[in-house]
Structure formats: structure tokens, C-alpha cells
Amino acid sequence: MLATKLVDNAYxxxxxxxxxxxxxxxxxxxxxEMIKFPERVLTVTVPVRMDDGHIHRFEAxxxxxxxxxxxxxxxxxxxxxxxxxxxxxxxxWMTWKCAVVNIPFxxxxxxxxxxxxxxxxxxxxRMTRRYTSAILPLxxxxxxxxxxxxxxNSQTMAWIMDTYSxxxxxxxxxxxxxxxxxxxxxxxxxxxxxxxxxxxxQCACEHLDIPLKGATVAVQGFGNAGSIAAQLLHEAGARIxxxxxxxxxxxxxxxxxxxxxxxxxxxxxxxxxxPGSEPIEPAALLALKCDILVPAALENAVTGENANTxGARIxxxxxxxxxxxxxxxxxxxxxxxxxxxxxxxxxxxTVSYFEWVQDEQHLFWEAQDVYNRLEKVMKTSFKDVLKIHxxxxxxxxxxxxxxxxxxxxxxxxxxxxxP
Numbered sequence: 001m002l003a004t005k006l007v008d009n010a011y012x013x014x015x016x017x018x019x020x021x022x023x024x025x026x027x028x029x030x031x032x033e034m035i036k037f038p039e040r041v042l043t044v045t046v047p048v049r050m051d052d053g054h055i056h057r058f059e060a061x062x063x064x065x066x067x068x069x070x071x072x073x074x075x076x077x078x079x080x081x082x083x084x085x086x087x088x089x090x091x092x093w094m095t096w097k098c099a100v101v102n103i104p105f106x107x108x109x110x111x112x113x114x115x116x117x118x119x120x121x122x123x124x125x126r127m128t129r130r131y132t133s134a135i136l137p138l139x140x141x142x143x144x145x146x147x148x149x150x151x152x153n154s155q156t157m158a159w160i161m162d163t164y165s166x167x168x169x170x171x172x173x174x175x176x177x178x179x180x181x182x183x184x185x186x187x188x189x190x191x192x193x194x195x196x197x198x199x200x201x202q203c204a205c206e207h208l209d210i211p212l213k214g215a216t217v218a219v220q221g222f223g224n225a226g227s228i229a230a231q232l233l234h235e236a237g238a239r240i241x242x243x244x245x246x247x248x249x250x251x252x253x254x255x256x257x258x259x260x261x262x263x264x265x266x267x268x269x270x271x272x273x274x275p276g277s278e279p280i281e282p283a284a285l286l287a288l289k290c291d292i293l294v295p296a297a298l299e300n301a302v303t304g305e306n307a308n309t310x311g312a313r314i315x316x317x318x319x320x321x322x323x324x325x326x327x328x329x330x331x332x333x334x335x336x337x338x339x340x341x342x343x344x345x346x347x348x349x350t351v352s353y354f355e356w357v358q359d360e361q362h363l364f365w366e367a368q369d370v371y372n373r374l375e376k377v378m379k380t381s382f383k384d385v386l387k388i389h390x391x392x393x394x395x396x397x398x399x400x401x402x403x404x405x406x407x408x409x410x411x412x413x414x415x416x417x418x419p
Contacts, residue, residue, distance in 0.1 A: 031413070035412055040064040046127060046131045060111065060135075064144055068408055069411045074094040074349075078152055078156075080113065081298075089299075089321065096404030097342040099403070100346060100403050104353075105349070129160075145174070160175070184359045187364075193318065194296075201233065201316050203378075204337055210314070212238055215239065216239050218241060218286075220243075220296060222245040226296030242288055245271050250272065286306060298322075299319070300324055313337060321341060322341065343381060386399070388402055
């Protein structure tokens with residue numbers, strides 16, 4: 001029972017992945033000690049006056065895993081299951097992710113343990129602003145740059161930017177990314193994670209000689225990343241045969257009408273009951289025989305217990321940490337091709353970097369310019385990881401971690417220790 005608990009802990013998974021890549025790189029113990037663990041961990045209490053007048057105390061976190069290659073970068077999530085270990089894991093993955101796509105950021109992450117689905121807009125604003133004031137010493141455009149994550153959005157970022165700016169006395173748009181366009185946000189940011197996922201799937205299909213047109217796809221998690229990836233795959237001629245969200249799971253072997261499904265999701269907030277589909281169990285979606293599976297929900301969707309049921313040839317990790325190390329080993333033995341999260345979903349942080357650059361320059365780009373730059377970064381990074389995968393005969397996950405960890409280790413060696 002203890003072993004299962006450890007595997008399911010996201011931070012233990014992050015550390016195990018690090019050790020596997022560090023072993024493959026032959027990293028010495030001194031280097032490992034300097035880059036394995038977070039630089040800063042902040043736990044704060046966030047008291048909020050609720051609409052009925054009572055004060056509710058929320059537990060919240062901000063973790064900076066590494067600033068060796070630049071300011072910490074990472075989202076803030078509002079979710080009832082947020083824990084410190086989860087935030088530490090996500091910050092760790094962000095460090096390697098930024099290094100894999102070779103942007104000058106380190107890894108950070110934040111979260112509040114709350115249930116935003118049962119909070120009013122006013123309660124969410126008060127909680128966000130109080131949280132911002134609590135993490136104020138850590139954040140800034142040259143220190144640590146938050147972004148949206150699970151159940152946070154551009155409005156959340158606007159509140160953070162405003163709160164931070166009010167304390168400084170002037171507007172500082174670069175303190176966050178994922179902002180509304182009218183406050184210094186970037187065109188193309190909302191769809192960046194899904195679009196980056198799509199570009200890596202294109203590369204994987206080309207590598208494996210799988211025609212994207214006509215390929216069958218299952219998408220677990222029809223939120224921002226999953227829906228955009230599904231839309232782009234649909235436009236490329238792929239057949240999306242199943243999708244799920246927190247309300248249910250739907251299936252149509254002949255393919256779902258993704259534009260219509262996105263329209264229904266926008267209006268109703270769910271995919272369940274979509275015309276022309278039939279309901280299936282979430283476990284059945286993961287087990288569907290298909291060309292491409294896109295896990296785009298939360299961590300640990302595929303474990304050692306259900307990995308043997310996976311029927312996809314390509315698993316594209318649009319979510320963070322959807323596969324446990326035990327699942328990785330099983331899927332590798334089965335011959336499945338995994339596009340690891342720190343590569344597959346790096347489109348979000350890449351366009352966040354583009355947004356930060358635009359804010360710092362006070363000069364903004366056209367959407368197509370953003371797409372072109374993103375495509376170049378994602379496809380170059382895929383080729384870099386694939387080369388290590390082939391040359392060193394390691395899994396794609398270990399290859400991606402080797403690339404990211406190696407770049408951070410190089411930065412640490414060049415900078416040295418002060419004082």
C-alpha cells in the first residue's frame with residue numbers, strides 16, 4: 001500500500017524521473033544536490049471574507065524550483081486537491097520544460113487549495129488579490145512570473161497584475177503572462193498549449209510514418225489544451241473518436257464534430273450528451289484502440305494498474321505528469337511512443353515567454369508571427385529530444401529530461417556558487 005502511495009505522489013514521480021535522467025547523463029552528486037530540489041518554498045495562509053460575511057482560511061503555495069537560467073516561470077492553479085508536493089513537482093517539471101525548449105526561464109509554480117466551482121466571482125477576486133499580496137516578495141518580471149493553470153484564466157492574471165502594480169505605484173504588465181490582450185497579453189496565448197501539442201504530434205506521426213489524415217484520436221480532458229489540440233487535429237483530417245471532461249465521456253467511432261462540440265461546451269460547460277455520441281466510461285476512453293491518445297487532464301491518469309489497457313500508438317502528454325514511472329515502463333515495453341509532458345505541453349510556456357518579451361519591449365506581434373515562432377521552437381525541440389532518444393537508446397521521457405537537466409546543469413557549472 002505504501003509503494004502505491006509513493007508512486008502516486010507527483011513529487012516522488014518528478015524526483016524519480018530526475019534520477020533516471022541524471023543517471024543516464026552521469027551527473028555527479030554535487031551537481032545533483034544543486035539542481036534537484038527547489039530553491040524556495042513559500043506556504044501562506046490566505047484569509048478571505050466570503051459573500052456571507054464569514055472569513056475562510058485557504059492554504060496556498062508558491063515554489064521556485066530553479067532560477068539558474070532566468071526568472072522562475074509557472075502557473076497558478078486553483079483546485080481542491082492542490083498540495084505542496086504537487087506544486088513542488090510542477091515547479092520541478094517547469095524547470096526542465098523551459099530548458100527543453102531553450103527559453104531563458106527557470107521553473108516555478110503556485111496553487112491555492114480551494115474549490116473555485118463553488119465560489120463567486122467576488123470571492124475569487126478577493127482570494128486572488130490576498131494571495132498575490134502574500135507572495136509579493138517572490139514575484140516580479142525579473143524574479144518570478146506567474147501564469148494561468150487549472151481553473152485560473154486571463155481574469156485571474158489581470159487581478160494579480162493589478163494588485164502587484166498598485167503596490168509598486170505603476171503598471172507592470174510583465175509580472176504575469178496569460179493576461180487579457182487589452183492589458184498586454186499576447187495573441188495566440190490561449191491556444192498555445194494545445195497548438196504546441198499538435199506540432200509535436202505532427203512530428204511524432206512523421207517519425208513513425210503514421211498519416212495524420214485519417215488517424216484516430218482520443219482526448220482525455222476537453223479543457224483549453226485538449227479542445228485546441230482536438231480542433232487542430234480535426235482540421236488536419238484526424239478523426240477524434242472520444243473526448244472526456246469532468247462531467248463525462250463521449251464516443252463516436254466515425255468521429256465527433258469538434259467545432260460543434262466546442263460550441264456546445266462553451267454554452268453548457270460540458271460534453272456529456274453531445275448529439276451523435278454515446279457515453280462511455282473514462283477507463284474505456286483510455287483503453288480505446290487508436291493511433292493517438294492525448295491525456296490533457298490531471299496527473300496520474302495512467303498508472304501501473306491501467307497502463308496495460310492503453311491501446312494507442314502515440315501518447316501525447318498535454319497534461320503535466322499524466323503517466324507514472326510504472327506506466328512509462330509498461331508502455332515502453334509495449335512499443336508505445338510517448339511524447340513527454342515537458343516537451344508536448346511546452347507551447348504554453350513558450351508563448352508566455354513571447355508575451356513577456358513583448359511586454360518588456362512594448363511591441364506586440366501578429367498572431368501568425370506567434371504561431372510561426374511557436375512551431376519553430378516546438379519542432380526544433382522535438383528533433384533535439386528525438387536525437388537523444390535514438391542516439392542514446394533511451395525513452396523519449398528520459399531523453400527530454402536529459403536535454404533539460406543537462407542545460408540546467410551547464411548553467412549551474414558556469415555560474416558557480418556565490419559566495
